[in-house]
Amino acid sequence: MENLNSYLIVSAVLFSIGTIGVLTRKNAIVIFMCIELMLNAVNLTFVAFSRYLGNLDGQIFVFFIMTVAAAEAAVGLALIIAFFNNKDSIDVTDVNLMKW
Amino acid sequence: METIFFLIITLVAIISAILVVTCKNPINSALSLIMTFFCLATYYVMLDAPFMAAVQVMVYAGAIMVLMVFTIMLLNIRVDASKKHSHKLIIGSIMGFFTLLDLGYVIVKSRAALPTGPFSGDMIKQLGHTELIGREIFTSFLLPFEITSILLLTAIVGAVILAKKKI
Numbered sequence: 001m002e003n004l005n006s007y008l009i010v011s012a013v014l015f016s017i018g019t020i021g022v023l024t025r026k027n028a029i030v031i032f033m034c035i036e037l038m039l040n041a042v043n044l045t046f047v048a049f050s051r052y053l054g055n056l057d058g059q060i061f062v063f064f065i066m067t068v069a070a071a072e073a074a075v076g077l078a079l080i081i082a083f084f085n086n087k088d089s090i091d092v093t094d095v096n097l098m099k100w
Numbered sequence: 101m102e103t104i105f106f107l108i109i110t111l112v113a114i115i116s117a118i119l120v121v122t123c124k125n126p127i128n129s130a131l132s133l134i135m136t137f138f139c140l141a142t143y144y145v146m147l148d149a150p151f152m153a154a155v156q157v158m159v160y161a162g163a164i165m166v167l168m169v170f171t172i173m174l175l176n177i178r179v180d181a182s183k184k185h186s187h188k189l190i191i192g193s194i195m196g197f198f199t200l201l202d203l204g205y206v207i208v209k210s211r212a213a214l215p216t217g218p219f220s221g222d223m224i225k226q227l228g229h230t231e232l233i234g235r236e237i238f239t240s241f242l243l244p245f246e247i248t249s250i251l252l253l254t255a256i257v258g259a260v261i262l263a264k265k266k267i
Contacts, residue, residue, distance in 0.1 A: 004212060007143065010110050012203035014117050014136070019199045021121035023192030029126050029172055033133050036164065037117060040140050043156075051147040055217030056236045059152055060244075063237065066159050067248045071255035073164045077171045078262035084175050 007048035014041035028080050028090040032073070039069050106146065113139035126172045130165060137161040148221050151229045 014037060021034030043062045050058030080090055087094050112135065119132035137160045144153035224232060237245055 005207060006106065006110075007147070008207045009204070010113065010143075012200060012207060013114055015203065016196050016200035017114070017117045017121055020193055020196030023195055024189050025121065027126055027177075029168065029175075030120075030129050033120055033126075033129055033168060036160070037120060037133065037136065040137065040160070044140055044143055047144055047147050047149050047152055049212070051149065051221075052212060052215060053217050054215045054219045056219055056232055057240075059149055059233060060236055060241050062152060063155070063233075064244060064248060066155060067251065070159060070164060071251055073167050074255045074259045075262065077167055078259040080171065081175070082262050090175060090177060 004048055004052045007044060011041045011044040011048070014038075014044070026091045026093055028083070028092050029077075031092065032076055032080070036069060036073075039065060102146070109139050109142050113143075126177070127169065130169050130172060133168075134161050134165050137165070148224050149229060151233050 018034045018038035018041060021037065022031050025031055025034065043065055046058040046062045046065075050056060050062075083095065084090050116132040116135040116139070120129045120136065123129045123132060137156060141153040141156040141161075144150070144156060219232065
């Protein structure tokens with residue numbers, strides 16, 4: 001097994017790239033994919049720590065995170081499609097009905 | 101040998117993660133994201149968690165990404181290069197960089213606790229990872245497991261309601 005720190009660093013880099021994507025992109029689906037990237041970075045941390053500590057709880061957590069991600073994908077993509085039907089666009093800057 | 105393999109996988113994972121953020125076409129982003137998921141599955145195998153790797157490939161690279169690609173193709177959005185980034189590009193990049201600094205600081209400054217649990221690599225190989233995960237999930241984590249099913253039910257109902265013609 002590699003050193004625990006190397007996995008943590010990879011995970012931190014992936015998480016930061018996902019953060020930059022969420023903050024800079026306008027396409028709602030791409031923002032969605034960046035959120036998935038961040039969730040996966042956290043999953044990697046969980047599995048690495050689980051292996052390092054010799055405790056399987058972290059991997060069960062990854063299981064639950066995957067479930068939440070699947071639910072999030074289903075509802076989020078339905079929201080995006082509903083928004084597209086109303087506005088003909090999936091730019092997050094067009095989500096401005098409640099803007100004062 | 102394993103270090104070199106780890107470095108190659110890391111390179112591929114980070115490059116494809118950067119491509120997810122920078123590609124103009126959402127389809128290309130989706131394919132890069134699938135590549136990243138496969139790299140993460142490889143990490144899970146290297147961490148003695150083959151069941152997690154299988155689930156990663158099936159659920160993430162299979163189900164969720166198929167849903168995403170399906171949505172992208174269903175909506176058929178024109179790629180508008182001039183409107184790709186918001187004007188918050190610099191601020192967003194700085195925030196992301198500070199996130200990285202923060203995480204790096206935590207990693208460098210902190211010390212992980214010593215290994216305490218009973219599961220070593222040999223034991224996982226001997227008993228089988230799937231069996232160990234199954235035992236944990238149906239004994240210690242039974243209640244969260246059941247609550248997960250309620251979450252999935254809620255998601256199904258929500259998706260069906262949102263997909264109606266008139267909201």
